[in-house]
Amino acid sequence: MIVGRYVDYLGLSARQLFTKRLRVLLTVLGIAIGVAAVIGIVAIGDGIREQAIQAIEAQSDLSLVEVHPDTQDGITQLITDARVDDIRSMDHVLAAAPAIRDNYATKKQTYLDVVAMNGPDFEQVLKPQYLHGEGMSPGTNEVVFGHDLRDTLQRVEGIRIGEGFDIVVRDYNESGYPVDTGHRLNATGSLTVRNDQFDRLLIMDLATAMTFRDDEAGYSSVFVRVDSADNVFGVAEQVKSLGLTATGAFEQIKAVNNFMDMVVMIFTLFAVFALLVGGLMIMTTMITSVFERTREIGITMAIGASEGDVVRLVMYECLLIGVMGGILGDLFGLGFATVVNTFGKPYVVASLGDQFAGIFGEQIAVVSPGLMLIGLAIAVVFSLGAGIYPAVKATRLNPVDAIRGT
Amino acid sequence: MTESIKVTGLSKEYRNGVKALQDVSFEVRRGEFVALIGRSGSGKSTLLSILGGLDSPTSGTVSIGRTVVDYRDRKALIALRRNVVGFVFQQYNLIVSLSALENVAYPLLFNYHSKAVREKRAMGMLELVGLGDRAKHFPQQLSGGEQQRVAIARALVGDPSLVLADEPTGNLDSKTSGEIYALMRQVNRARDVTFMVVTHEKELAAYCDRTIELRDGRVLSTGLETAACADARVMK
Numbered sequence: 001m002i003v004g005r006y007v008d009y010l011g012l013s014a015r016q017l018f019t020k021r022l023r024v025l026l027t028v029l030g031i032a033i034g035v036a037a038v039i040g041i042v043a044i045g046d047g048i049r050e051q052a053i054q055a056i057e058a059q060s061d062l063s064l065v066e067v068h069p070d071t072q073d074g075i076t077q078l079i080t081d082a083r084v085d086d087i088r089s090m091d092h093v094l095a096a097a098p099a100i101r102d103n104y105a106t107k108k109q110t111y112l113d114v115v116a117m118n119g120p121d122f123e124q125v126l127k128p129q130y131l132h133g134e135g136m137s138p139g140t141n142e143v144v145f146g147h148d149l150r151d152t153l154q155r156v157e158g159i160r161i162g163e164g165f166d167i168v169v170r171d172y173n174e175s176g177y178p179v180d181t182g183h184r185l186n187a188t189g190s191l192t193v194r195n196d197q198f199d200r201l202l203i204m205d206l207a208t209a210m211t212f213r214d215d216e217a218g219y220s221s222v223f224v225r226v227d228s229a230d231n232v233f234g235v236a237e238q239v240k241s242l243g244l245t246a247t248g249a250f251e252q253i254k255a256v257n258n259f260m261d262m263v264v265m266i267f268t269l270f271a272v273f274a275l276l277v278g279g280l281m282i283m284t285t286m287i288t289s290v291f292e293r294t295r296e297i298g299i300t301m302a303i304g305a306s307e308g309d310v311v312r313l314v315m316y317e318c319l320l321i322g323v324m325g326g327i328l329g330d331l332f333g334l335g336f337a338t339v340v341n342t343f344g345k346p347y348v349v350a351s352l353g354d355q356f357a358g359i360f361g362e363q364i365a366v367v368s369p370g371l372m373l374i375g376l377a378i379a380v381v382f383s384l385g386a387g388i389y390p391a392v393k394a395t396r397l398n399p400v401d402a403i404r405g406t
Numbered sequence: 407m408t409e410s411i412k413v414t415g416l417s418k419e420y421r422n423g424v425k426a427l428q429d430v431s432f433e434v435r436r437g438e439f440v441a442l443i444g445r446s447g448s449g450k451s452t453l454l455s456i457l458g459g460l461d462s463p464t465s466g467t468v469s470i471g472r473t474v475v476d477y478r479d480r481k482a483l484i485a486l487r488r489n490v491v492g493f494v495f496q497q498y499n500l501i502v503s504l505s506a507l508e509n510v511a512y513p514l515l516f517n518y519h520s521k522a523v524r525e526k527r528a529m530g531m532l533e534l535v536g537l538g539d540r541a542k543h544f545p546q547q548l549s550g551g552e553q554q555r556v557a558i559a560r561a562l563v564g565d566p567s568l569v570l571a572d573e574p575t576g577n578l579d580s581k582t583s584g585e586i587y588a589l590m591r592q593v594n595r596a597r598d599v600t601f602m603v604v605t606h607e608k609e610l611a612a613y614c615d616r617t618i619e620l621r622d623g624r625v626l627s628t629g630l631e632t633a634a635c636a637d638a639r640v641m642k
Contacts, residue, residue, distance in 0.1 A: 004521060005515070008521060012515075018503070019502070019503045302460055302493050303492075303512065303513040303564075304484060304488030304513050304516045305484075306481075306484045309516050400455045
């Protein structure tokens with residue numbers, strides 16, 4: 001029976017709104033435009049965010065994390081074997097490869113960024129794919145080139161896979177003078193394109209690299225393979241709790257999310273202004289309605305309505321305006337997204353060139369059911385908020401004065 | 407016969423110092439049809455508003471039936487308006503967006519009645535006032551007399567023991583006014599409902615059992631028995 005009573009209230013409110021339908025239609029449009037603005041902005045933001053993340057995922061090894069030493073409160077946390085074991089025992093960590101980073105030079109002074117790892121660790125963590133040759137054997141002078149490095153060395157130095165080449169390792173003596181020692185390395189293989197730092201690195205055996213220098217204090221970093229890209233952020237947090245830092249392609253997603261959150265927030269602020277205008281329109285409509293119905297409200301109270309009943313009658317009208325505005329705003333937002341997706345991409349490609357065709361996938365603007373529900377909720381909340389003052393004003397009417405029309 | 411209304415020492419002074427009622431006392435028996443007469447500004451409408459729980463007195467008490475009305479208790483006043491009192495106004499005051507049937511059923515919405523019950527009782531009331539065939543019509547489709555009949559049906563639908571009518575025929579021609587008074591009188595007798603009707607038309611006061619005359623907020627007389635009343639007693 002209670003539900004039936006509220007349905008009756010809704011019916012009465014709908015009848016009241018129908019009597020001033022033009023004014024209500026304009027008010028609903030006001031709210032709908034505000035909701036559509038919010039939906040449009042968030043939809044485009046989500047669309048760009050989604051495309052950017054997909055692009056990062058397609059081009060990057062997201063489940064690979066590199067852990068570095070860090071300094072906190074003046075204390076530097078080095079990467080020791082114990083730390084490596086800690087990292088290996090973390091949830092979602094499949095494998096960890098401690099590494100030493102160094103810089104060597106060829107005889108023609110091409111500088112080489114070097115990362116040295118145990119061969120099995122390298123295979124397990126990097127899962128390398130070889131464009132030429134094969135991987136390095138443990139305890140040997142065999143090295144693997146990243147894709148871009150191989151191109152450079154072949155072009156500049158004439159170094160080919162399967163051949164040996166000389167490098168110089170510069171160290172400094174106690175007097176601070178440089179001491180160069182020469183070594184010969186064998187290029188045993190080169191990697192396919194990875195779109196990460198390994199494209200430019202020379203990878204060699206850890207034990208061999210350690211014989212080139214004798215002053216290493218701990219590892220330079222640890223490469224960590226996580227079971228899935230979704231768990232990378234969790235692993236990065238665990239690494240942080242050890243006093244170390246984690247870097248990787250996942251940071252780009254974090255940066256994209258932070259950037260898009262900021263952009264969407266700023267533009268949403270403007271959309272909220274539109275919603276505020278819609279809310280003020282509702283308030284004006286309802287205040288005018290209450291003013292016009294002063295006598296009617298007086299009569300309603302005279303025949304037994306409580307103040308709560310009067311509030312409900314006014315608020316139900318606001319609820320209906322909000323629901324209509326929210327649904328219409330959702331439809332406007334969907335229409336806007338459709339137009340953007342239909343005409344926006346060709347426009348972007350035509351304006352910026354074919355190389356930008358891949359930036360956006362099928363959709364520039366993404367309107368999810370959740371976003372539409374949020375749009376509806378915003379409209380209802382704004383409408384009810386705008387109705388509070390007129391509703392309270394209605395209850396403050398003196399029934400006697402209201403009936404007399406004074 | 408037990409009294410329906412007992413008013414004792416009722417006074418009303420507005421904030422601007424106007425004394426609308428001063429030490430008003432009278433009794434009305436259940437089932438009486440009483441006319442409240444007096445010049446404009448004599449306090450008739452104020453008295454009616456206080457009796458109906460729409461306004462509160464500055465001092466004095468009002469008892470309706472066995473209950474003393476507590477004007478500080480808002481819930482009690484709402485219950486009074488829902489269950490004890492029915493109002494009829496000069497301007498009819500129907501809700502234009504509702505049909506005659508819906509207007510009559512409207513007060514029951516606030517009394518937790520289902521739609522079926524509301525409509526059944528409202529239809530019964532419309533038939534009582536002779537407008538059963540006009541149930542679906544909206545106020546603007548009804549004549550003034552018909553609108554006031556709908557208003558009377560609305561006042562009666564909650565089954566009140568007291569109907570307060572504030573110049574119910576003030577906007578009607580004399581023929582229709584006579585019909586409305588006859589209708590109220592018929593309901594008064596058939597349903598044993600007490601009527602207090604504000605009027606300054608003496609010929610209409612003749613329909614009533616008794617007149618209470620106010621002047622400058624004071625009761626001038628409470629016992630003027632009308633000819634109609636005398637006739638009615640003879641008929642009984």
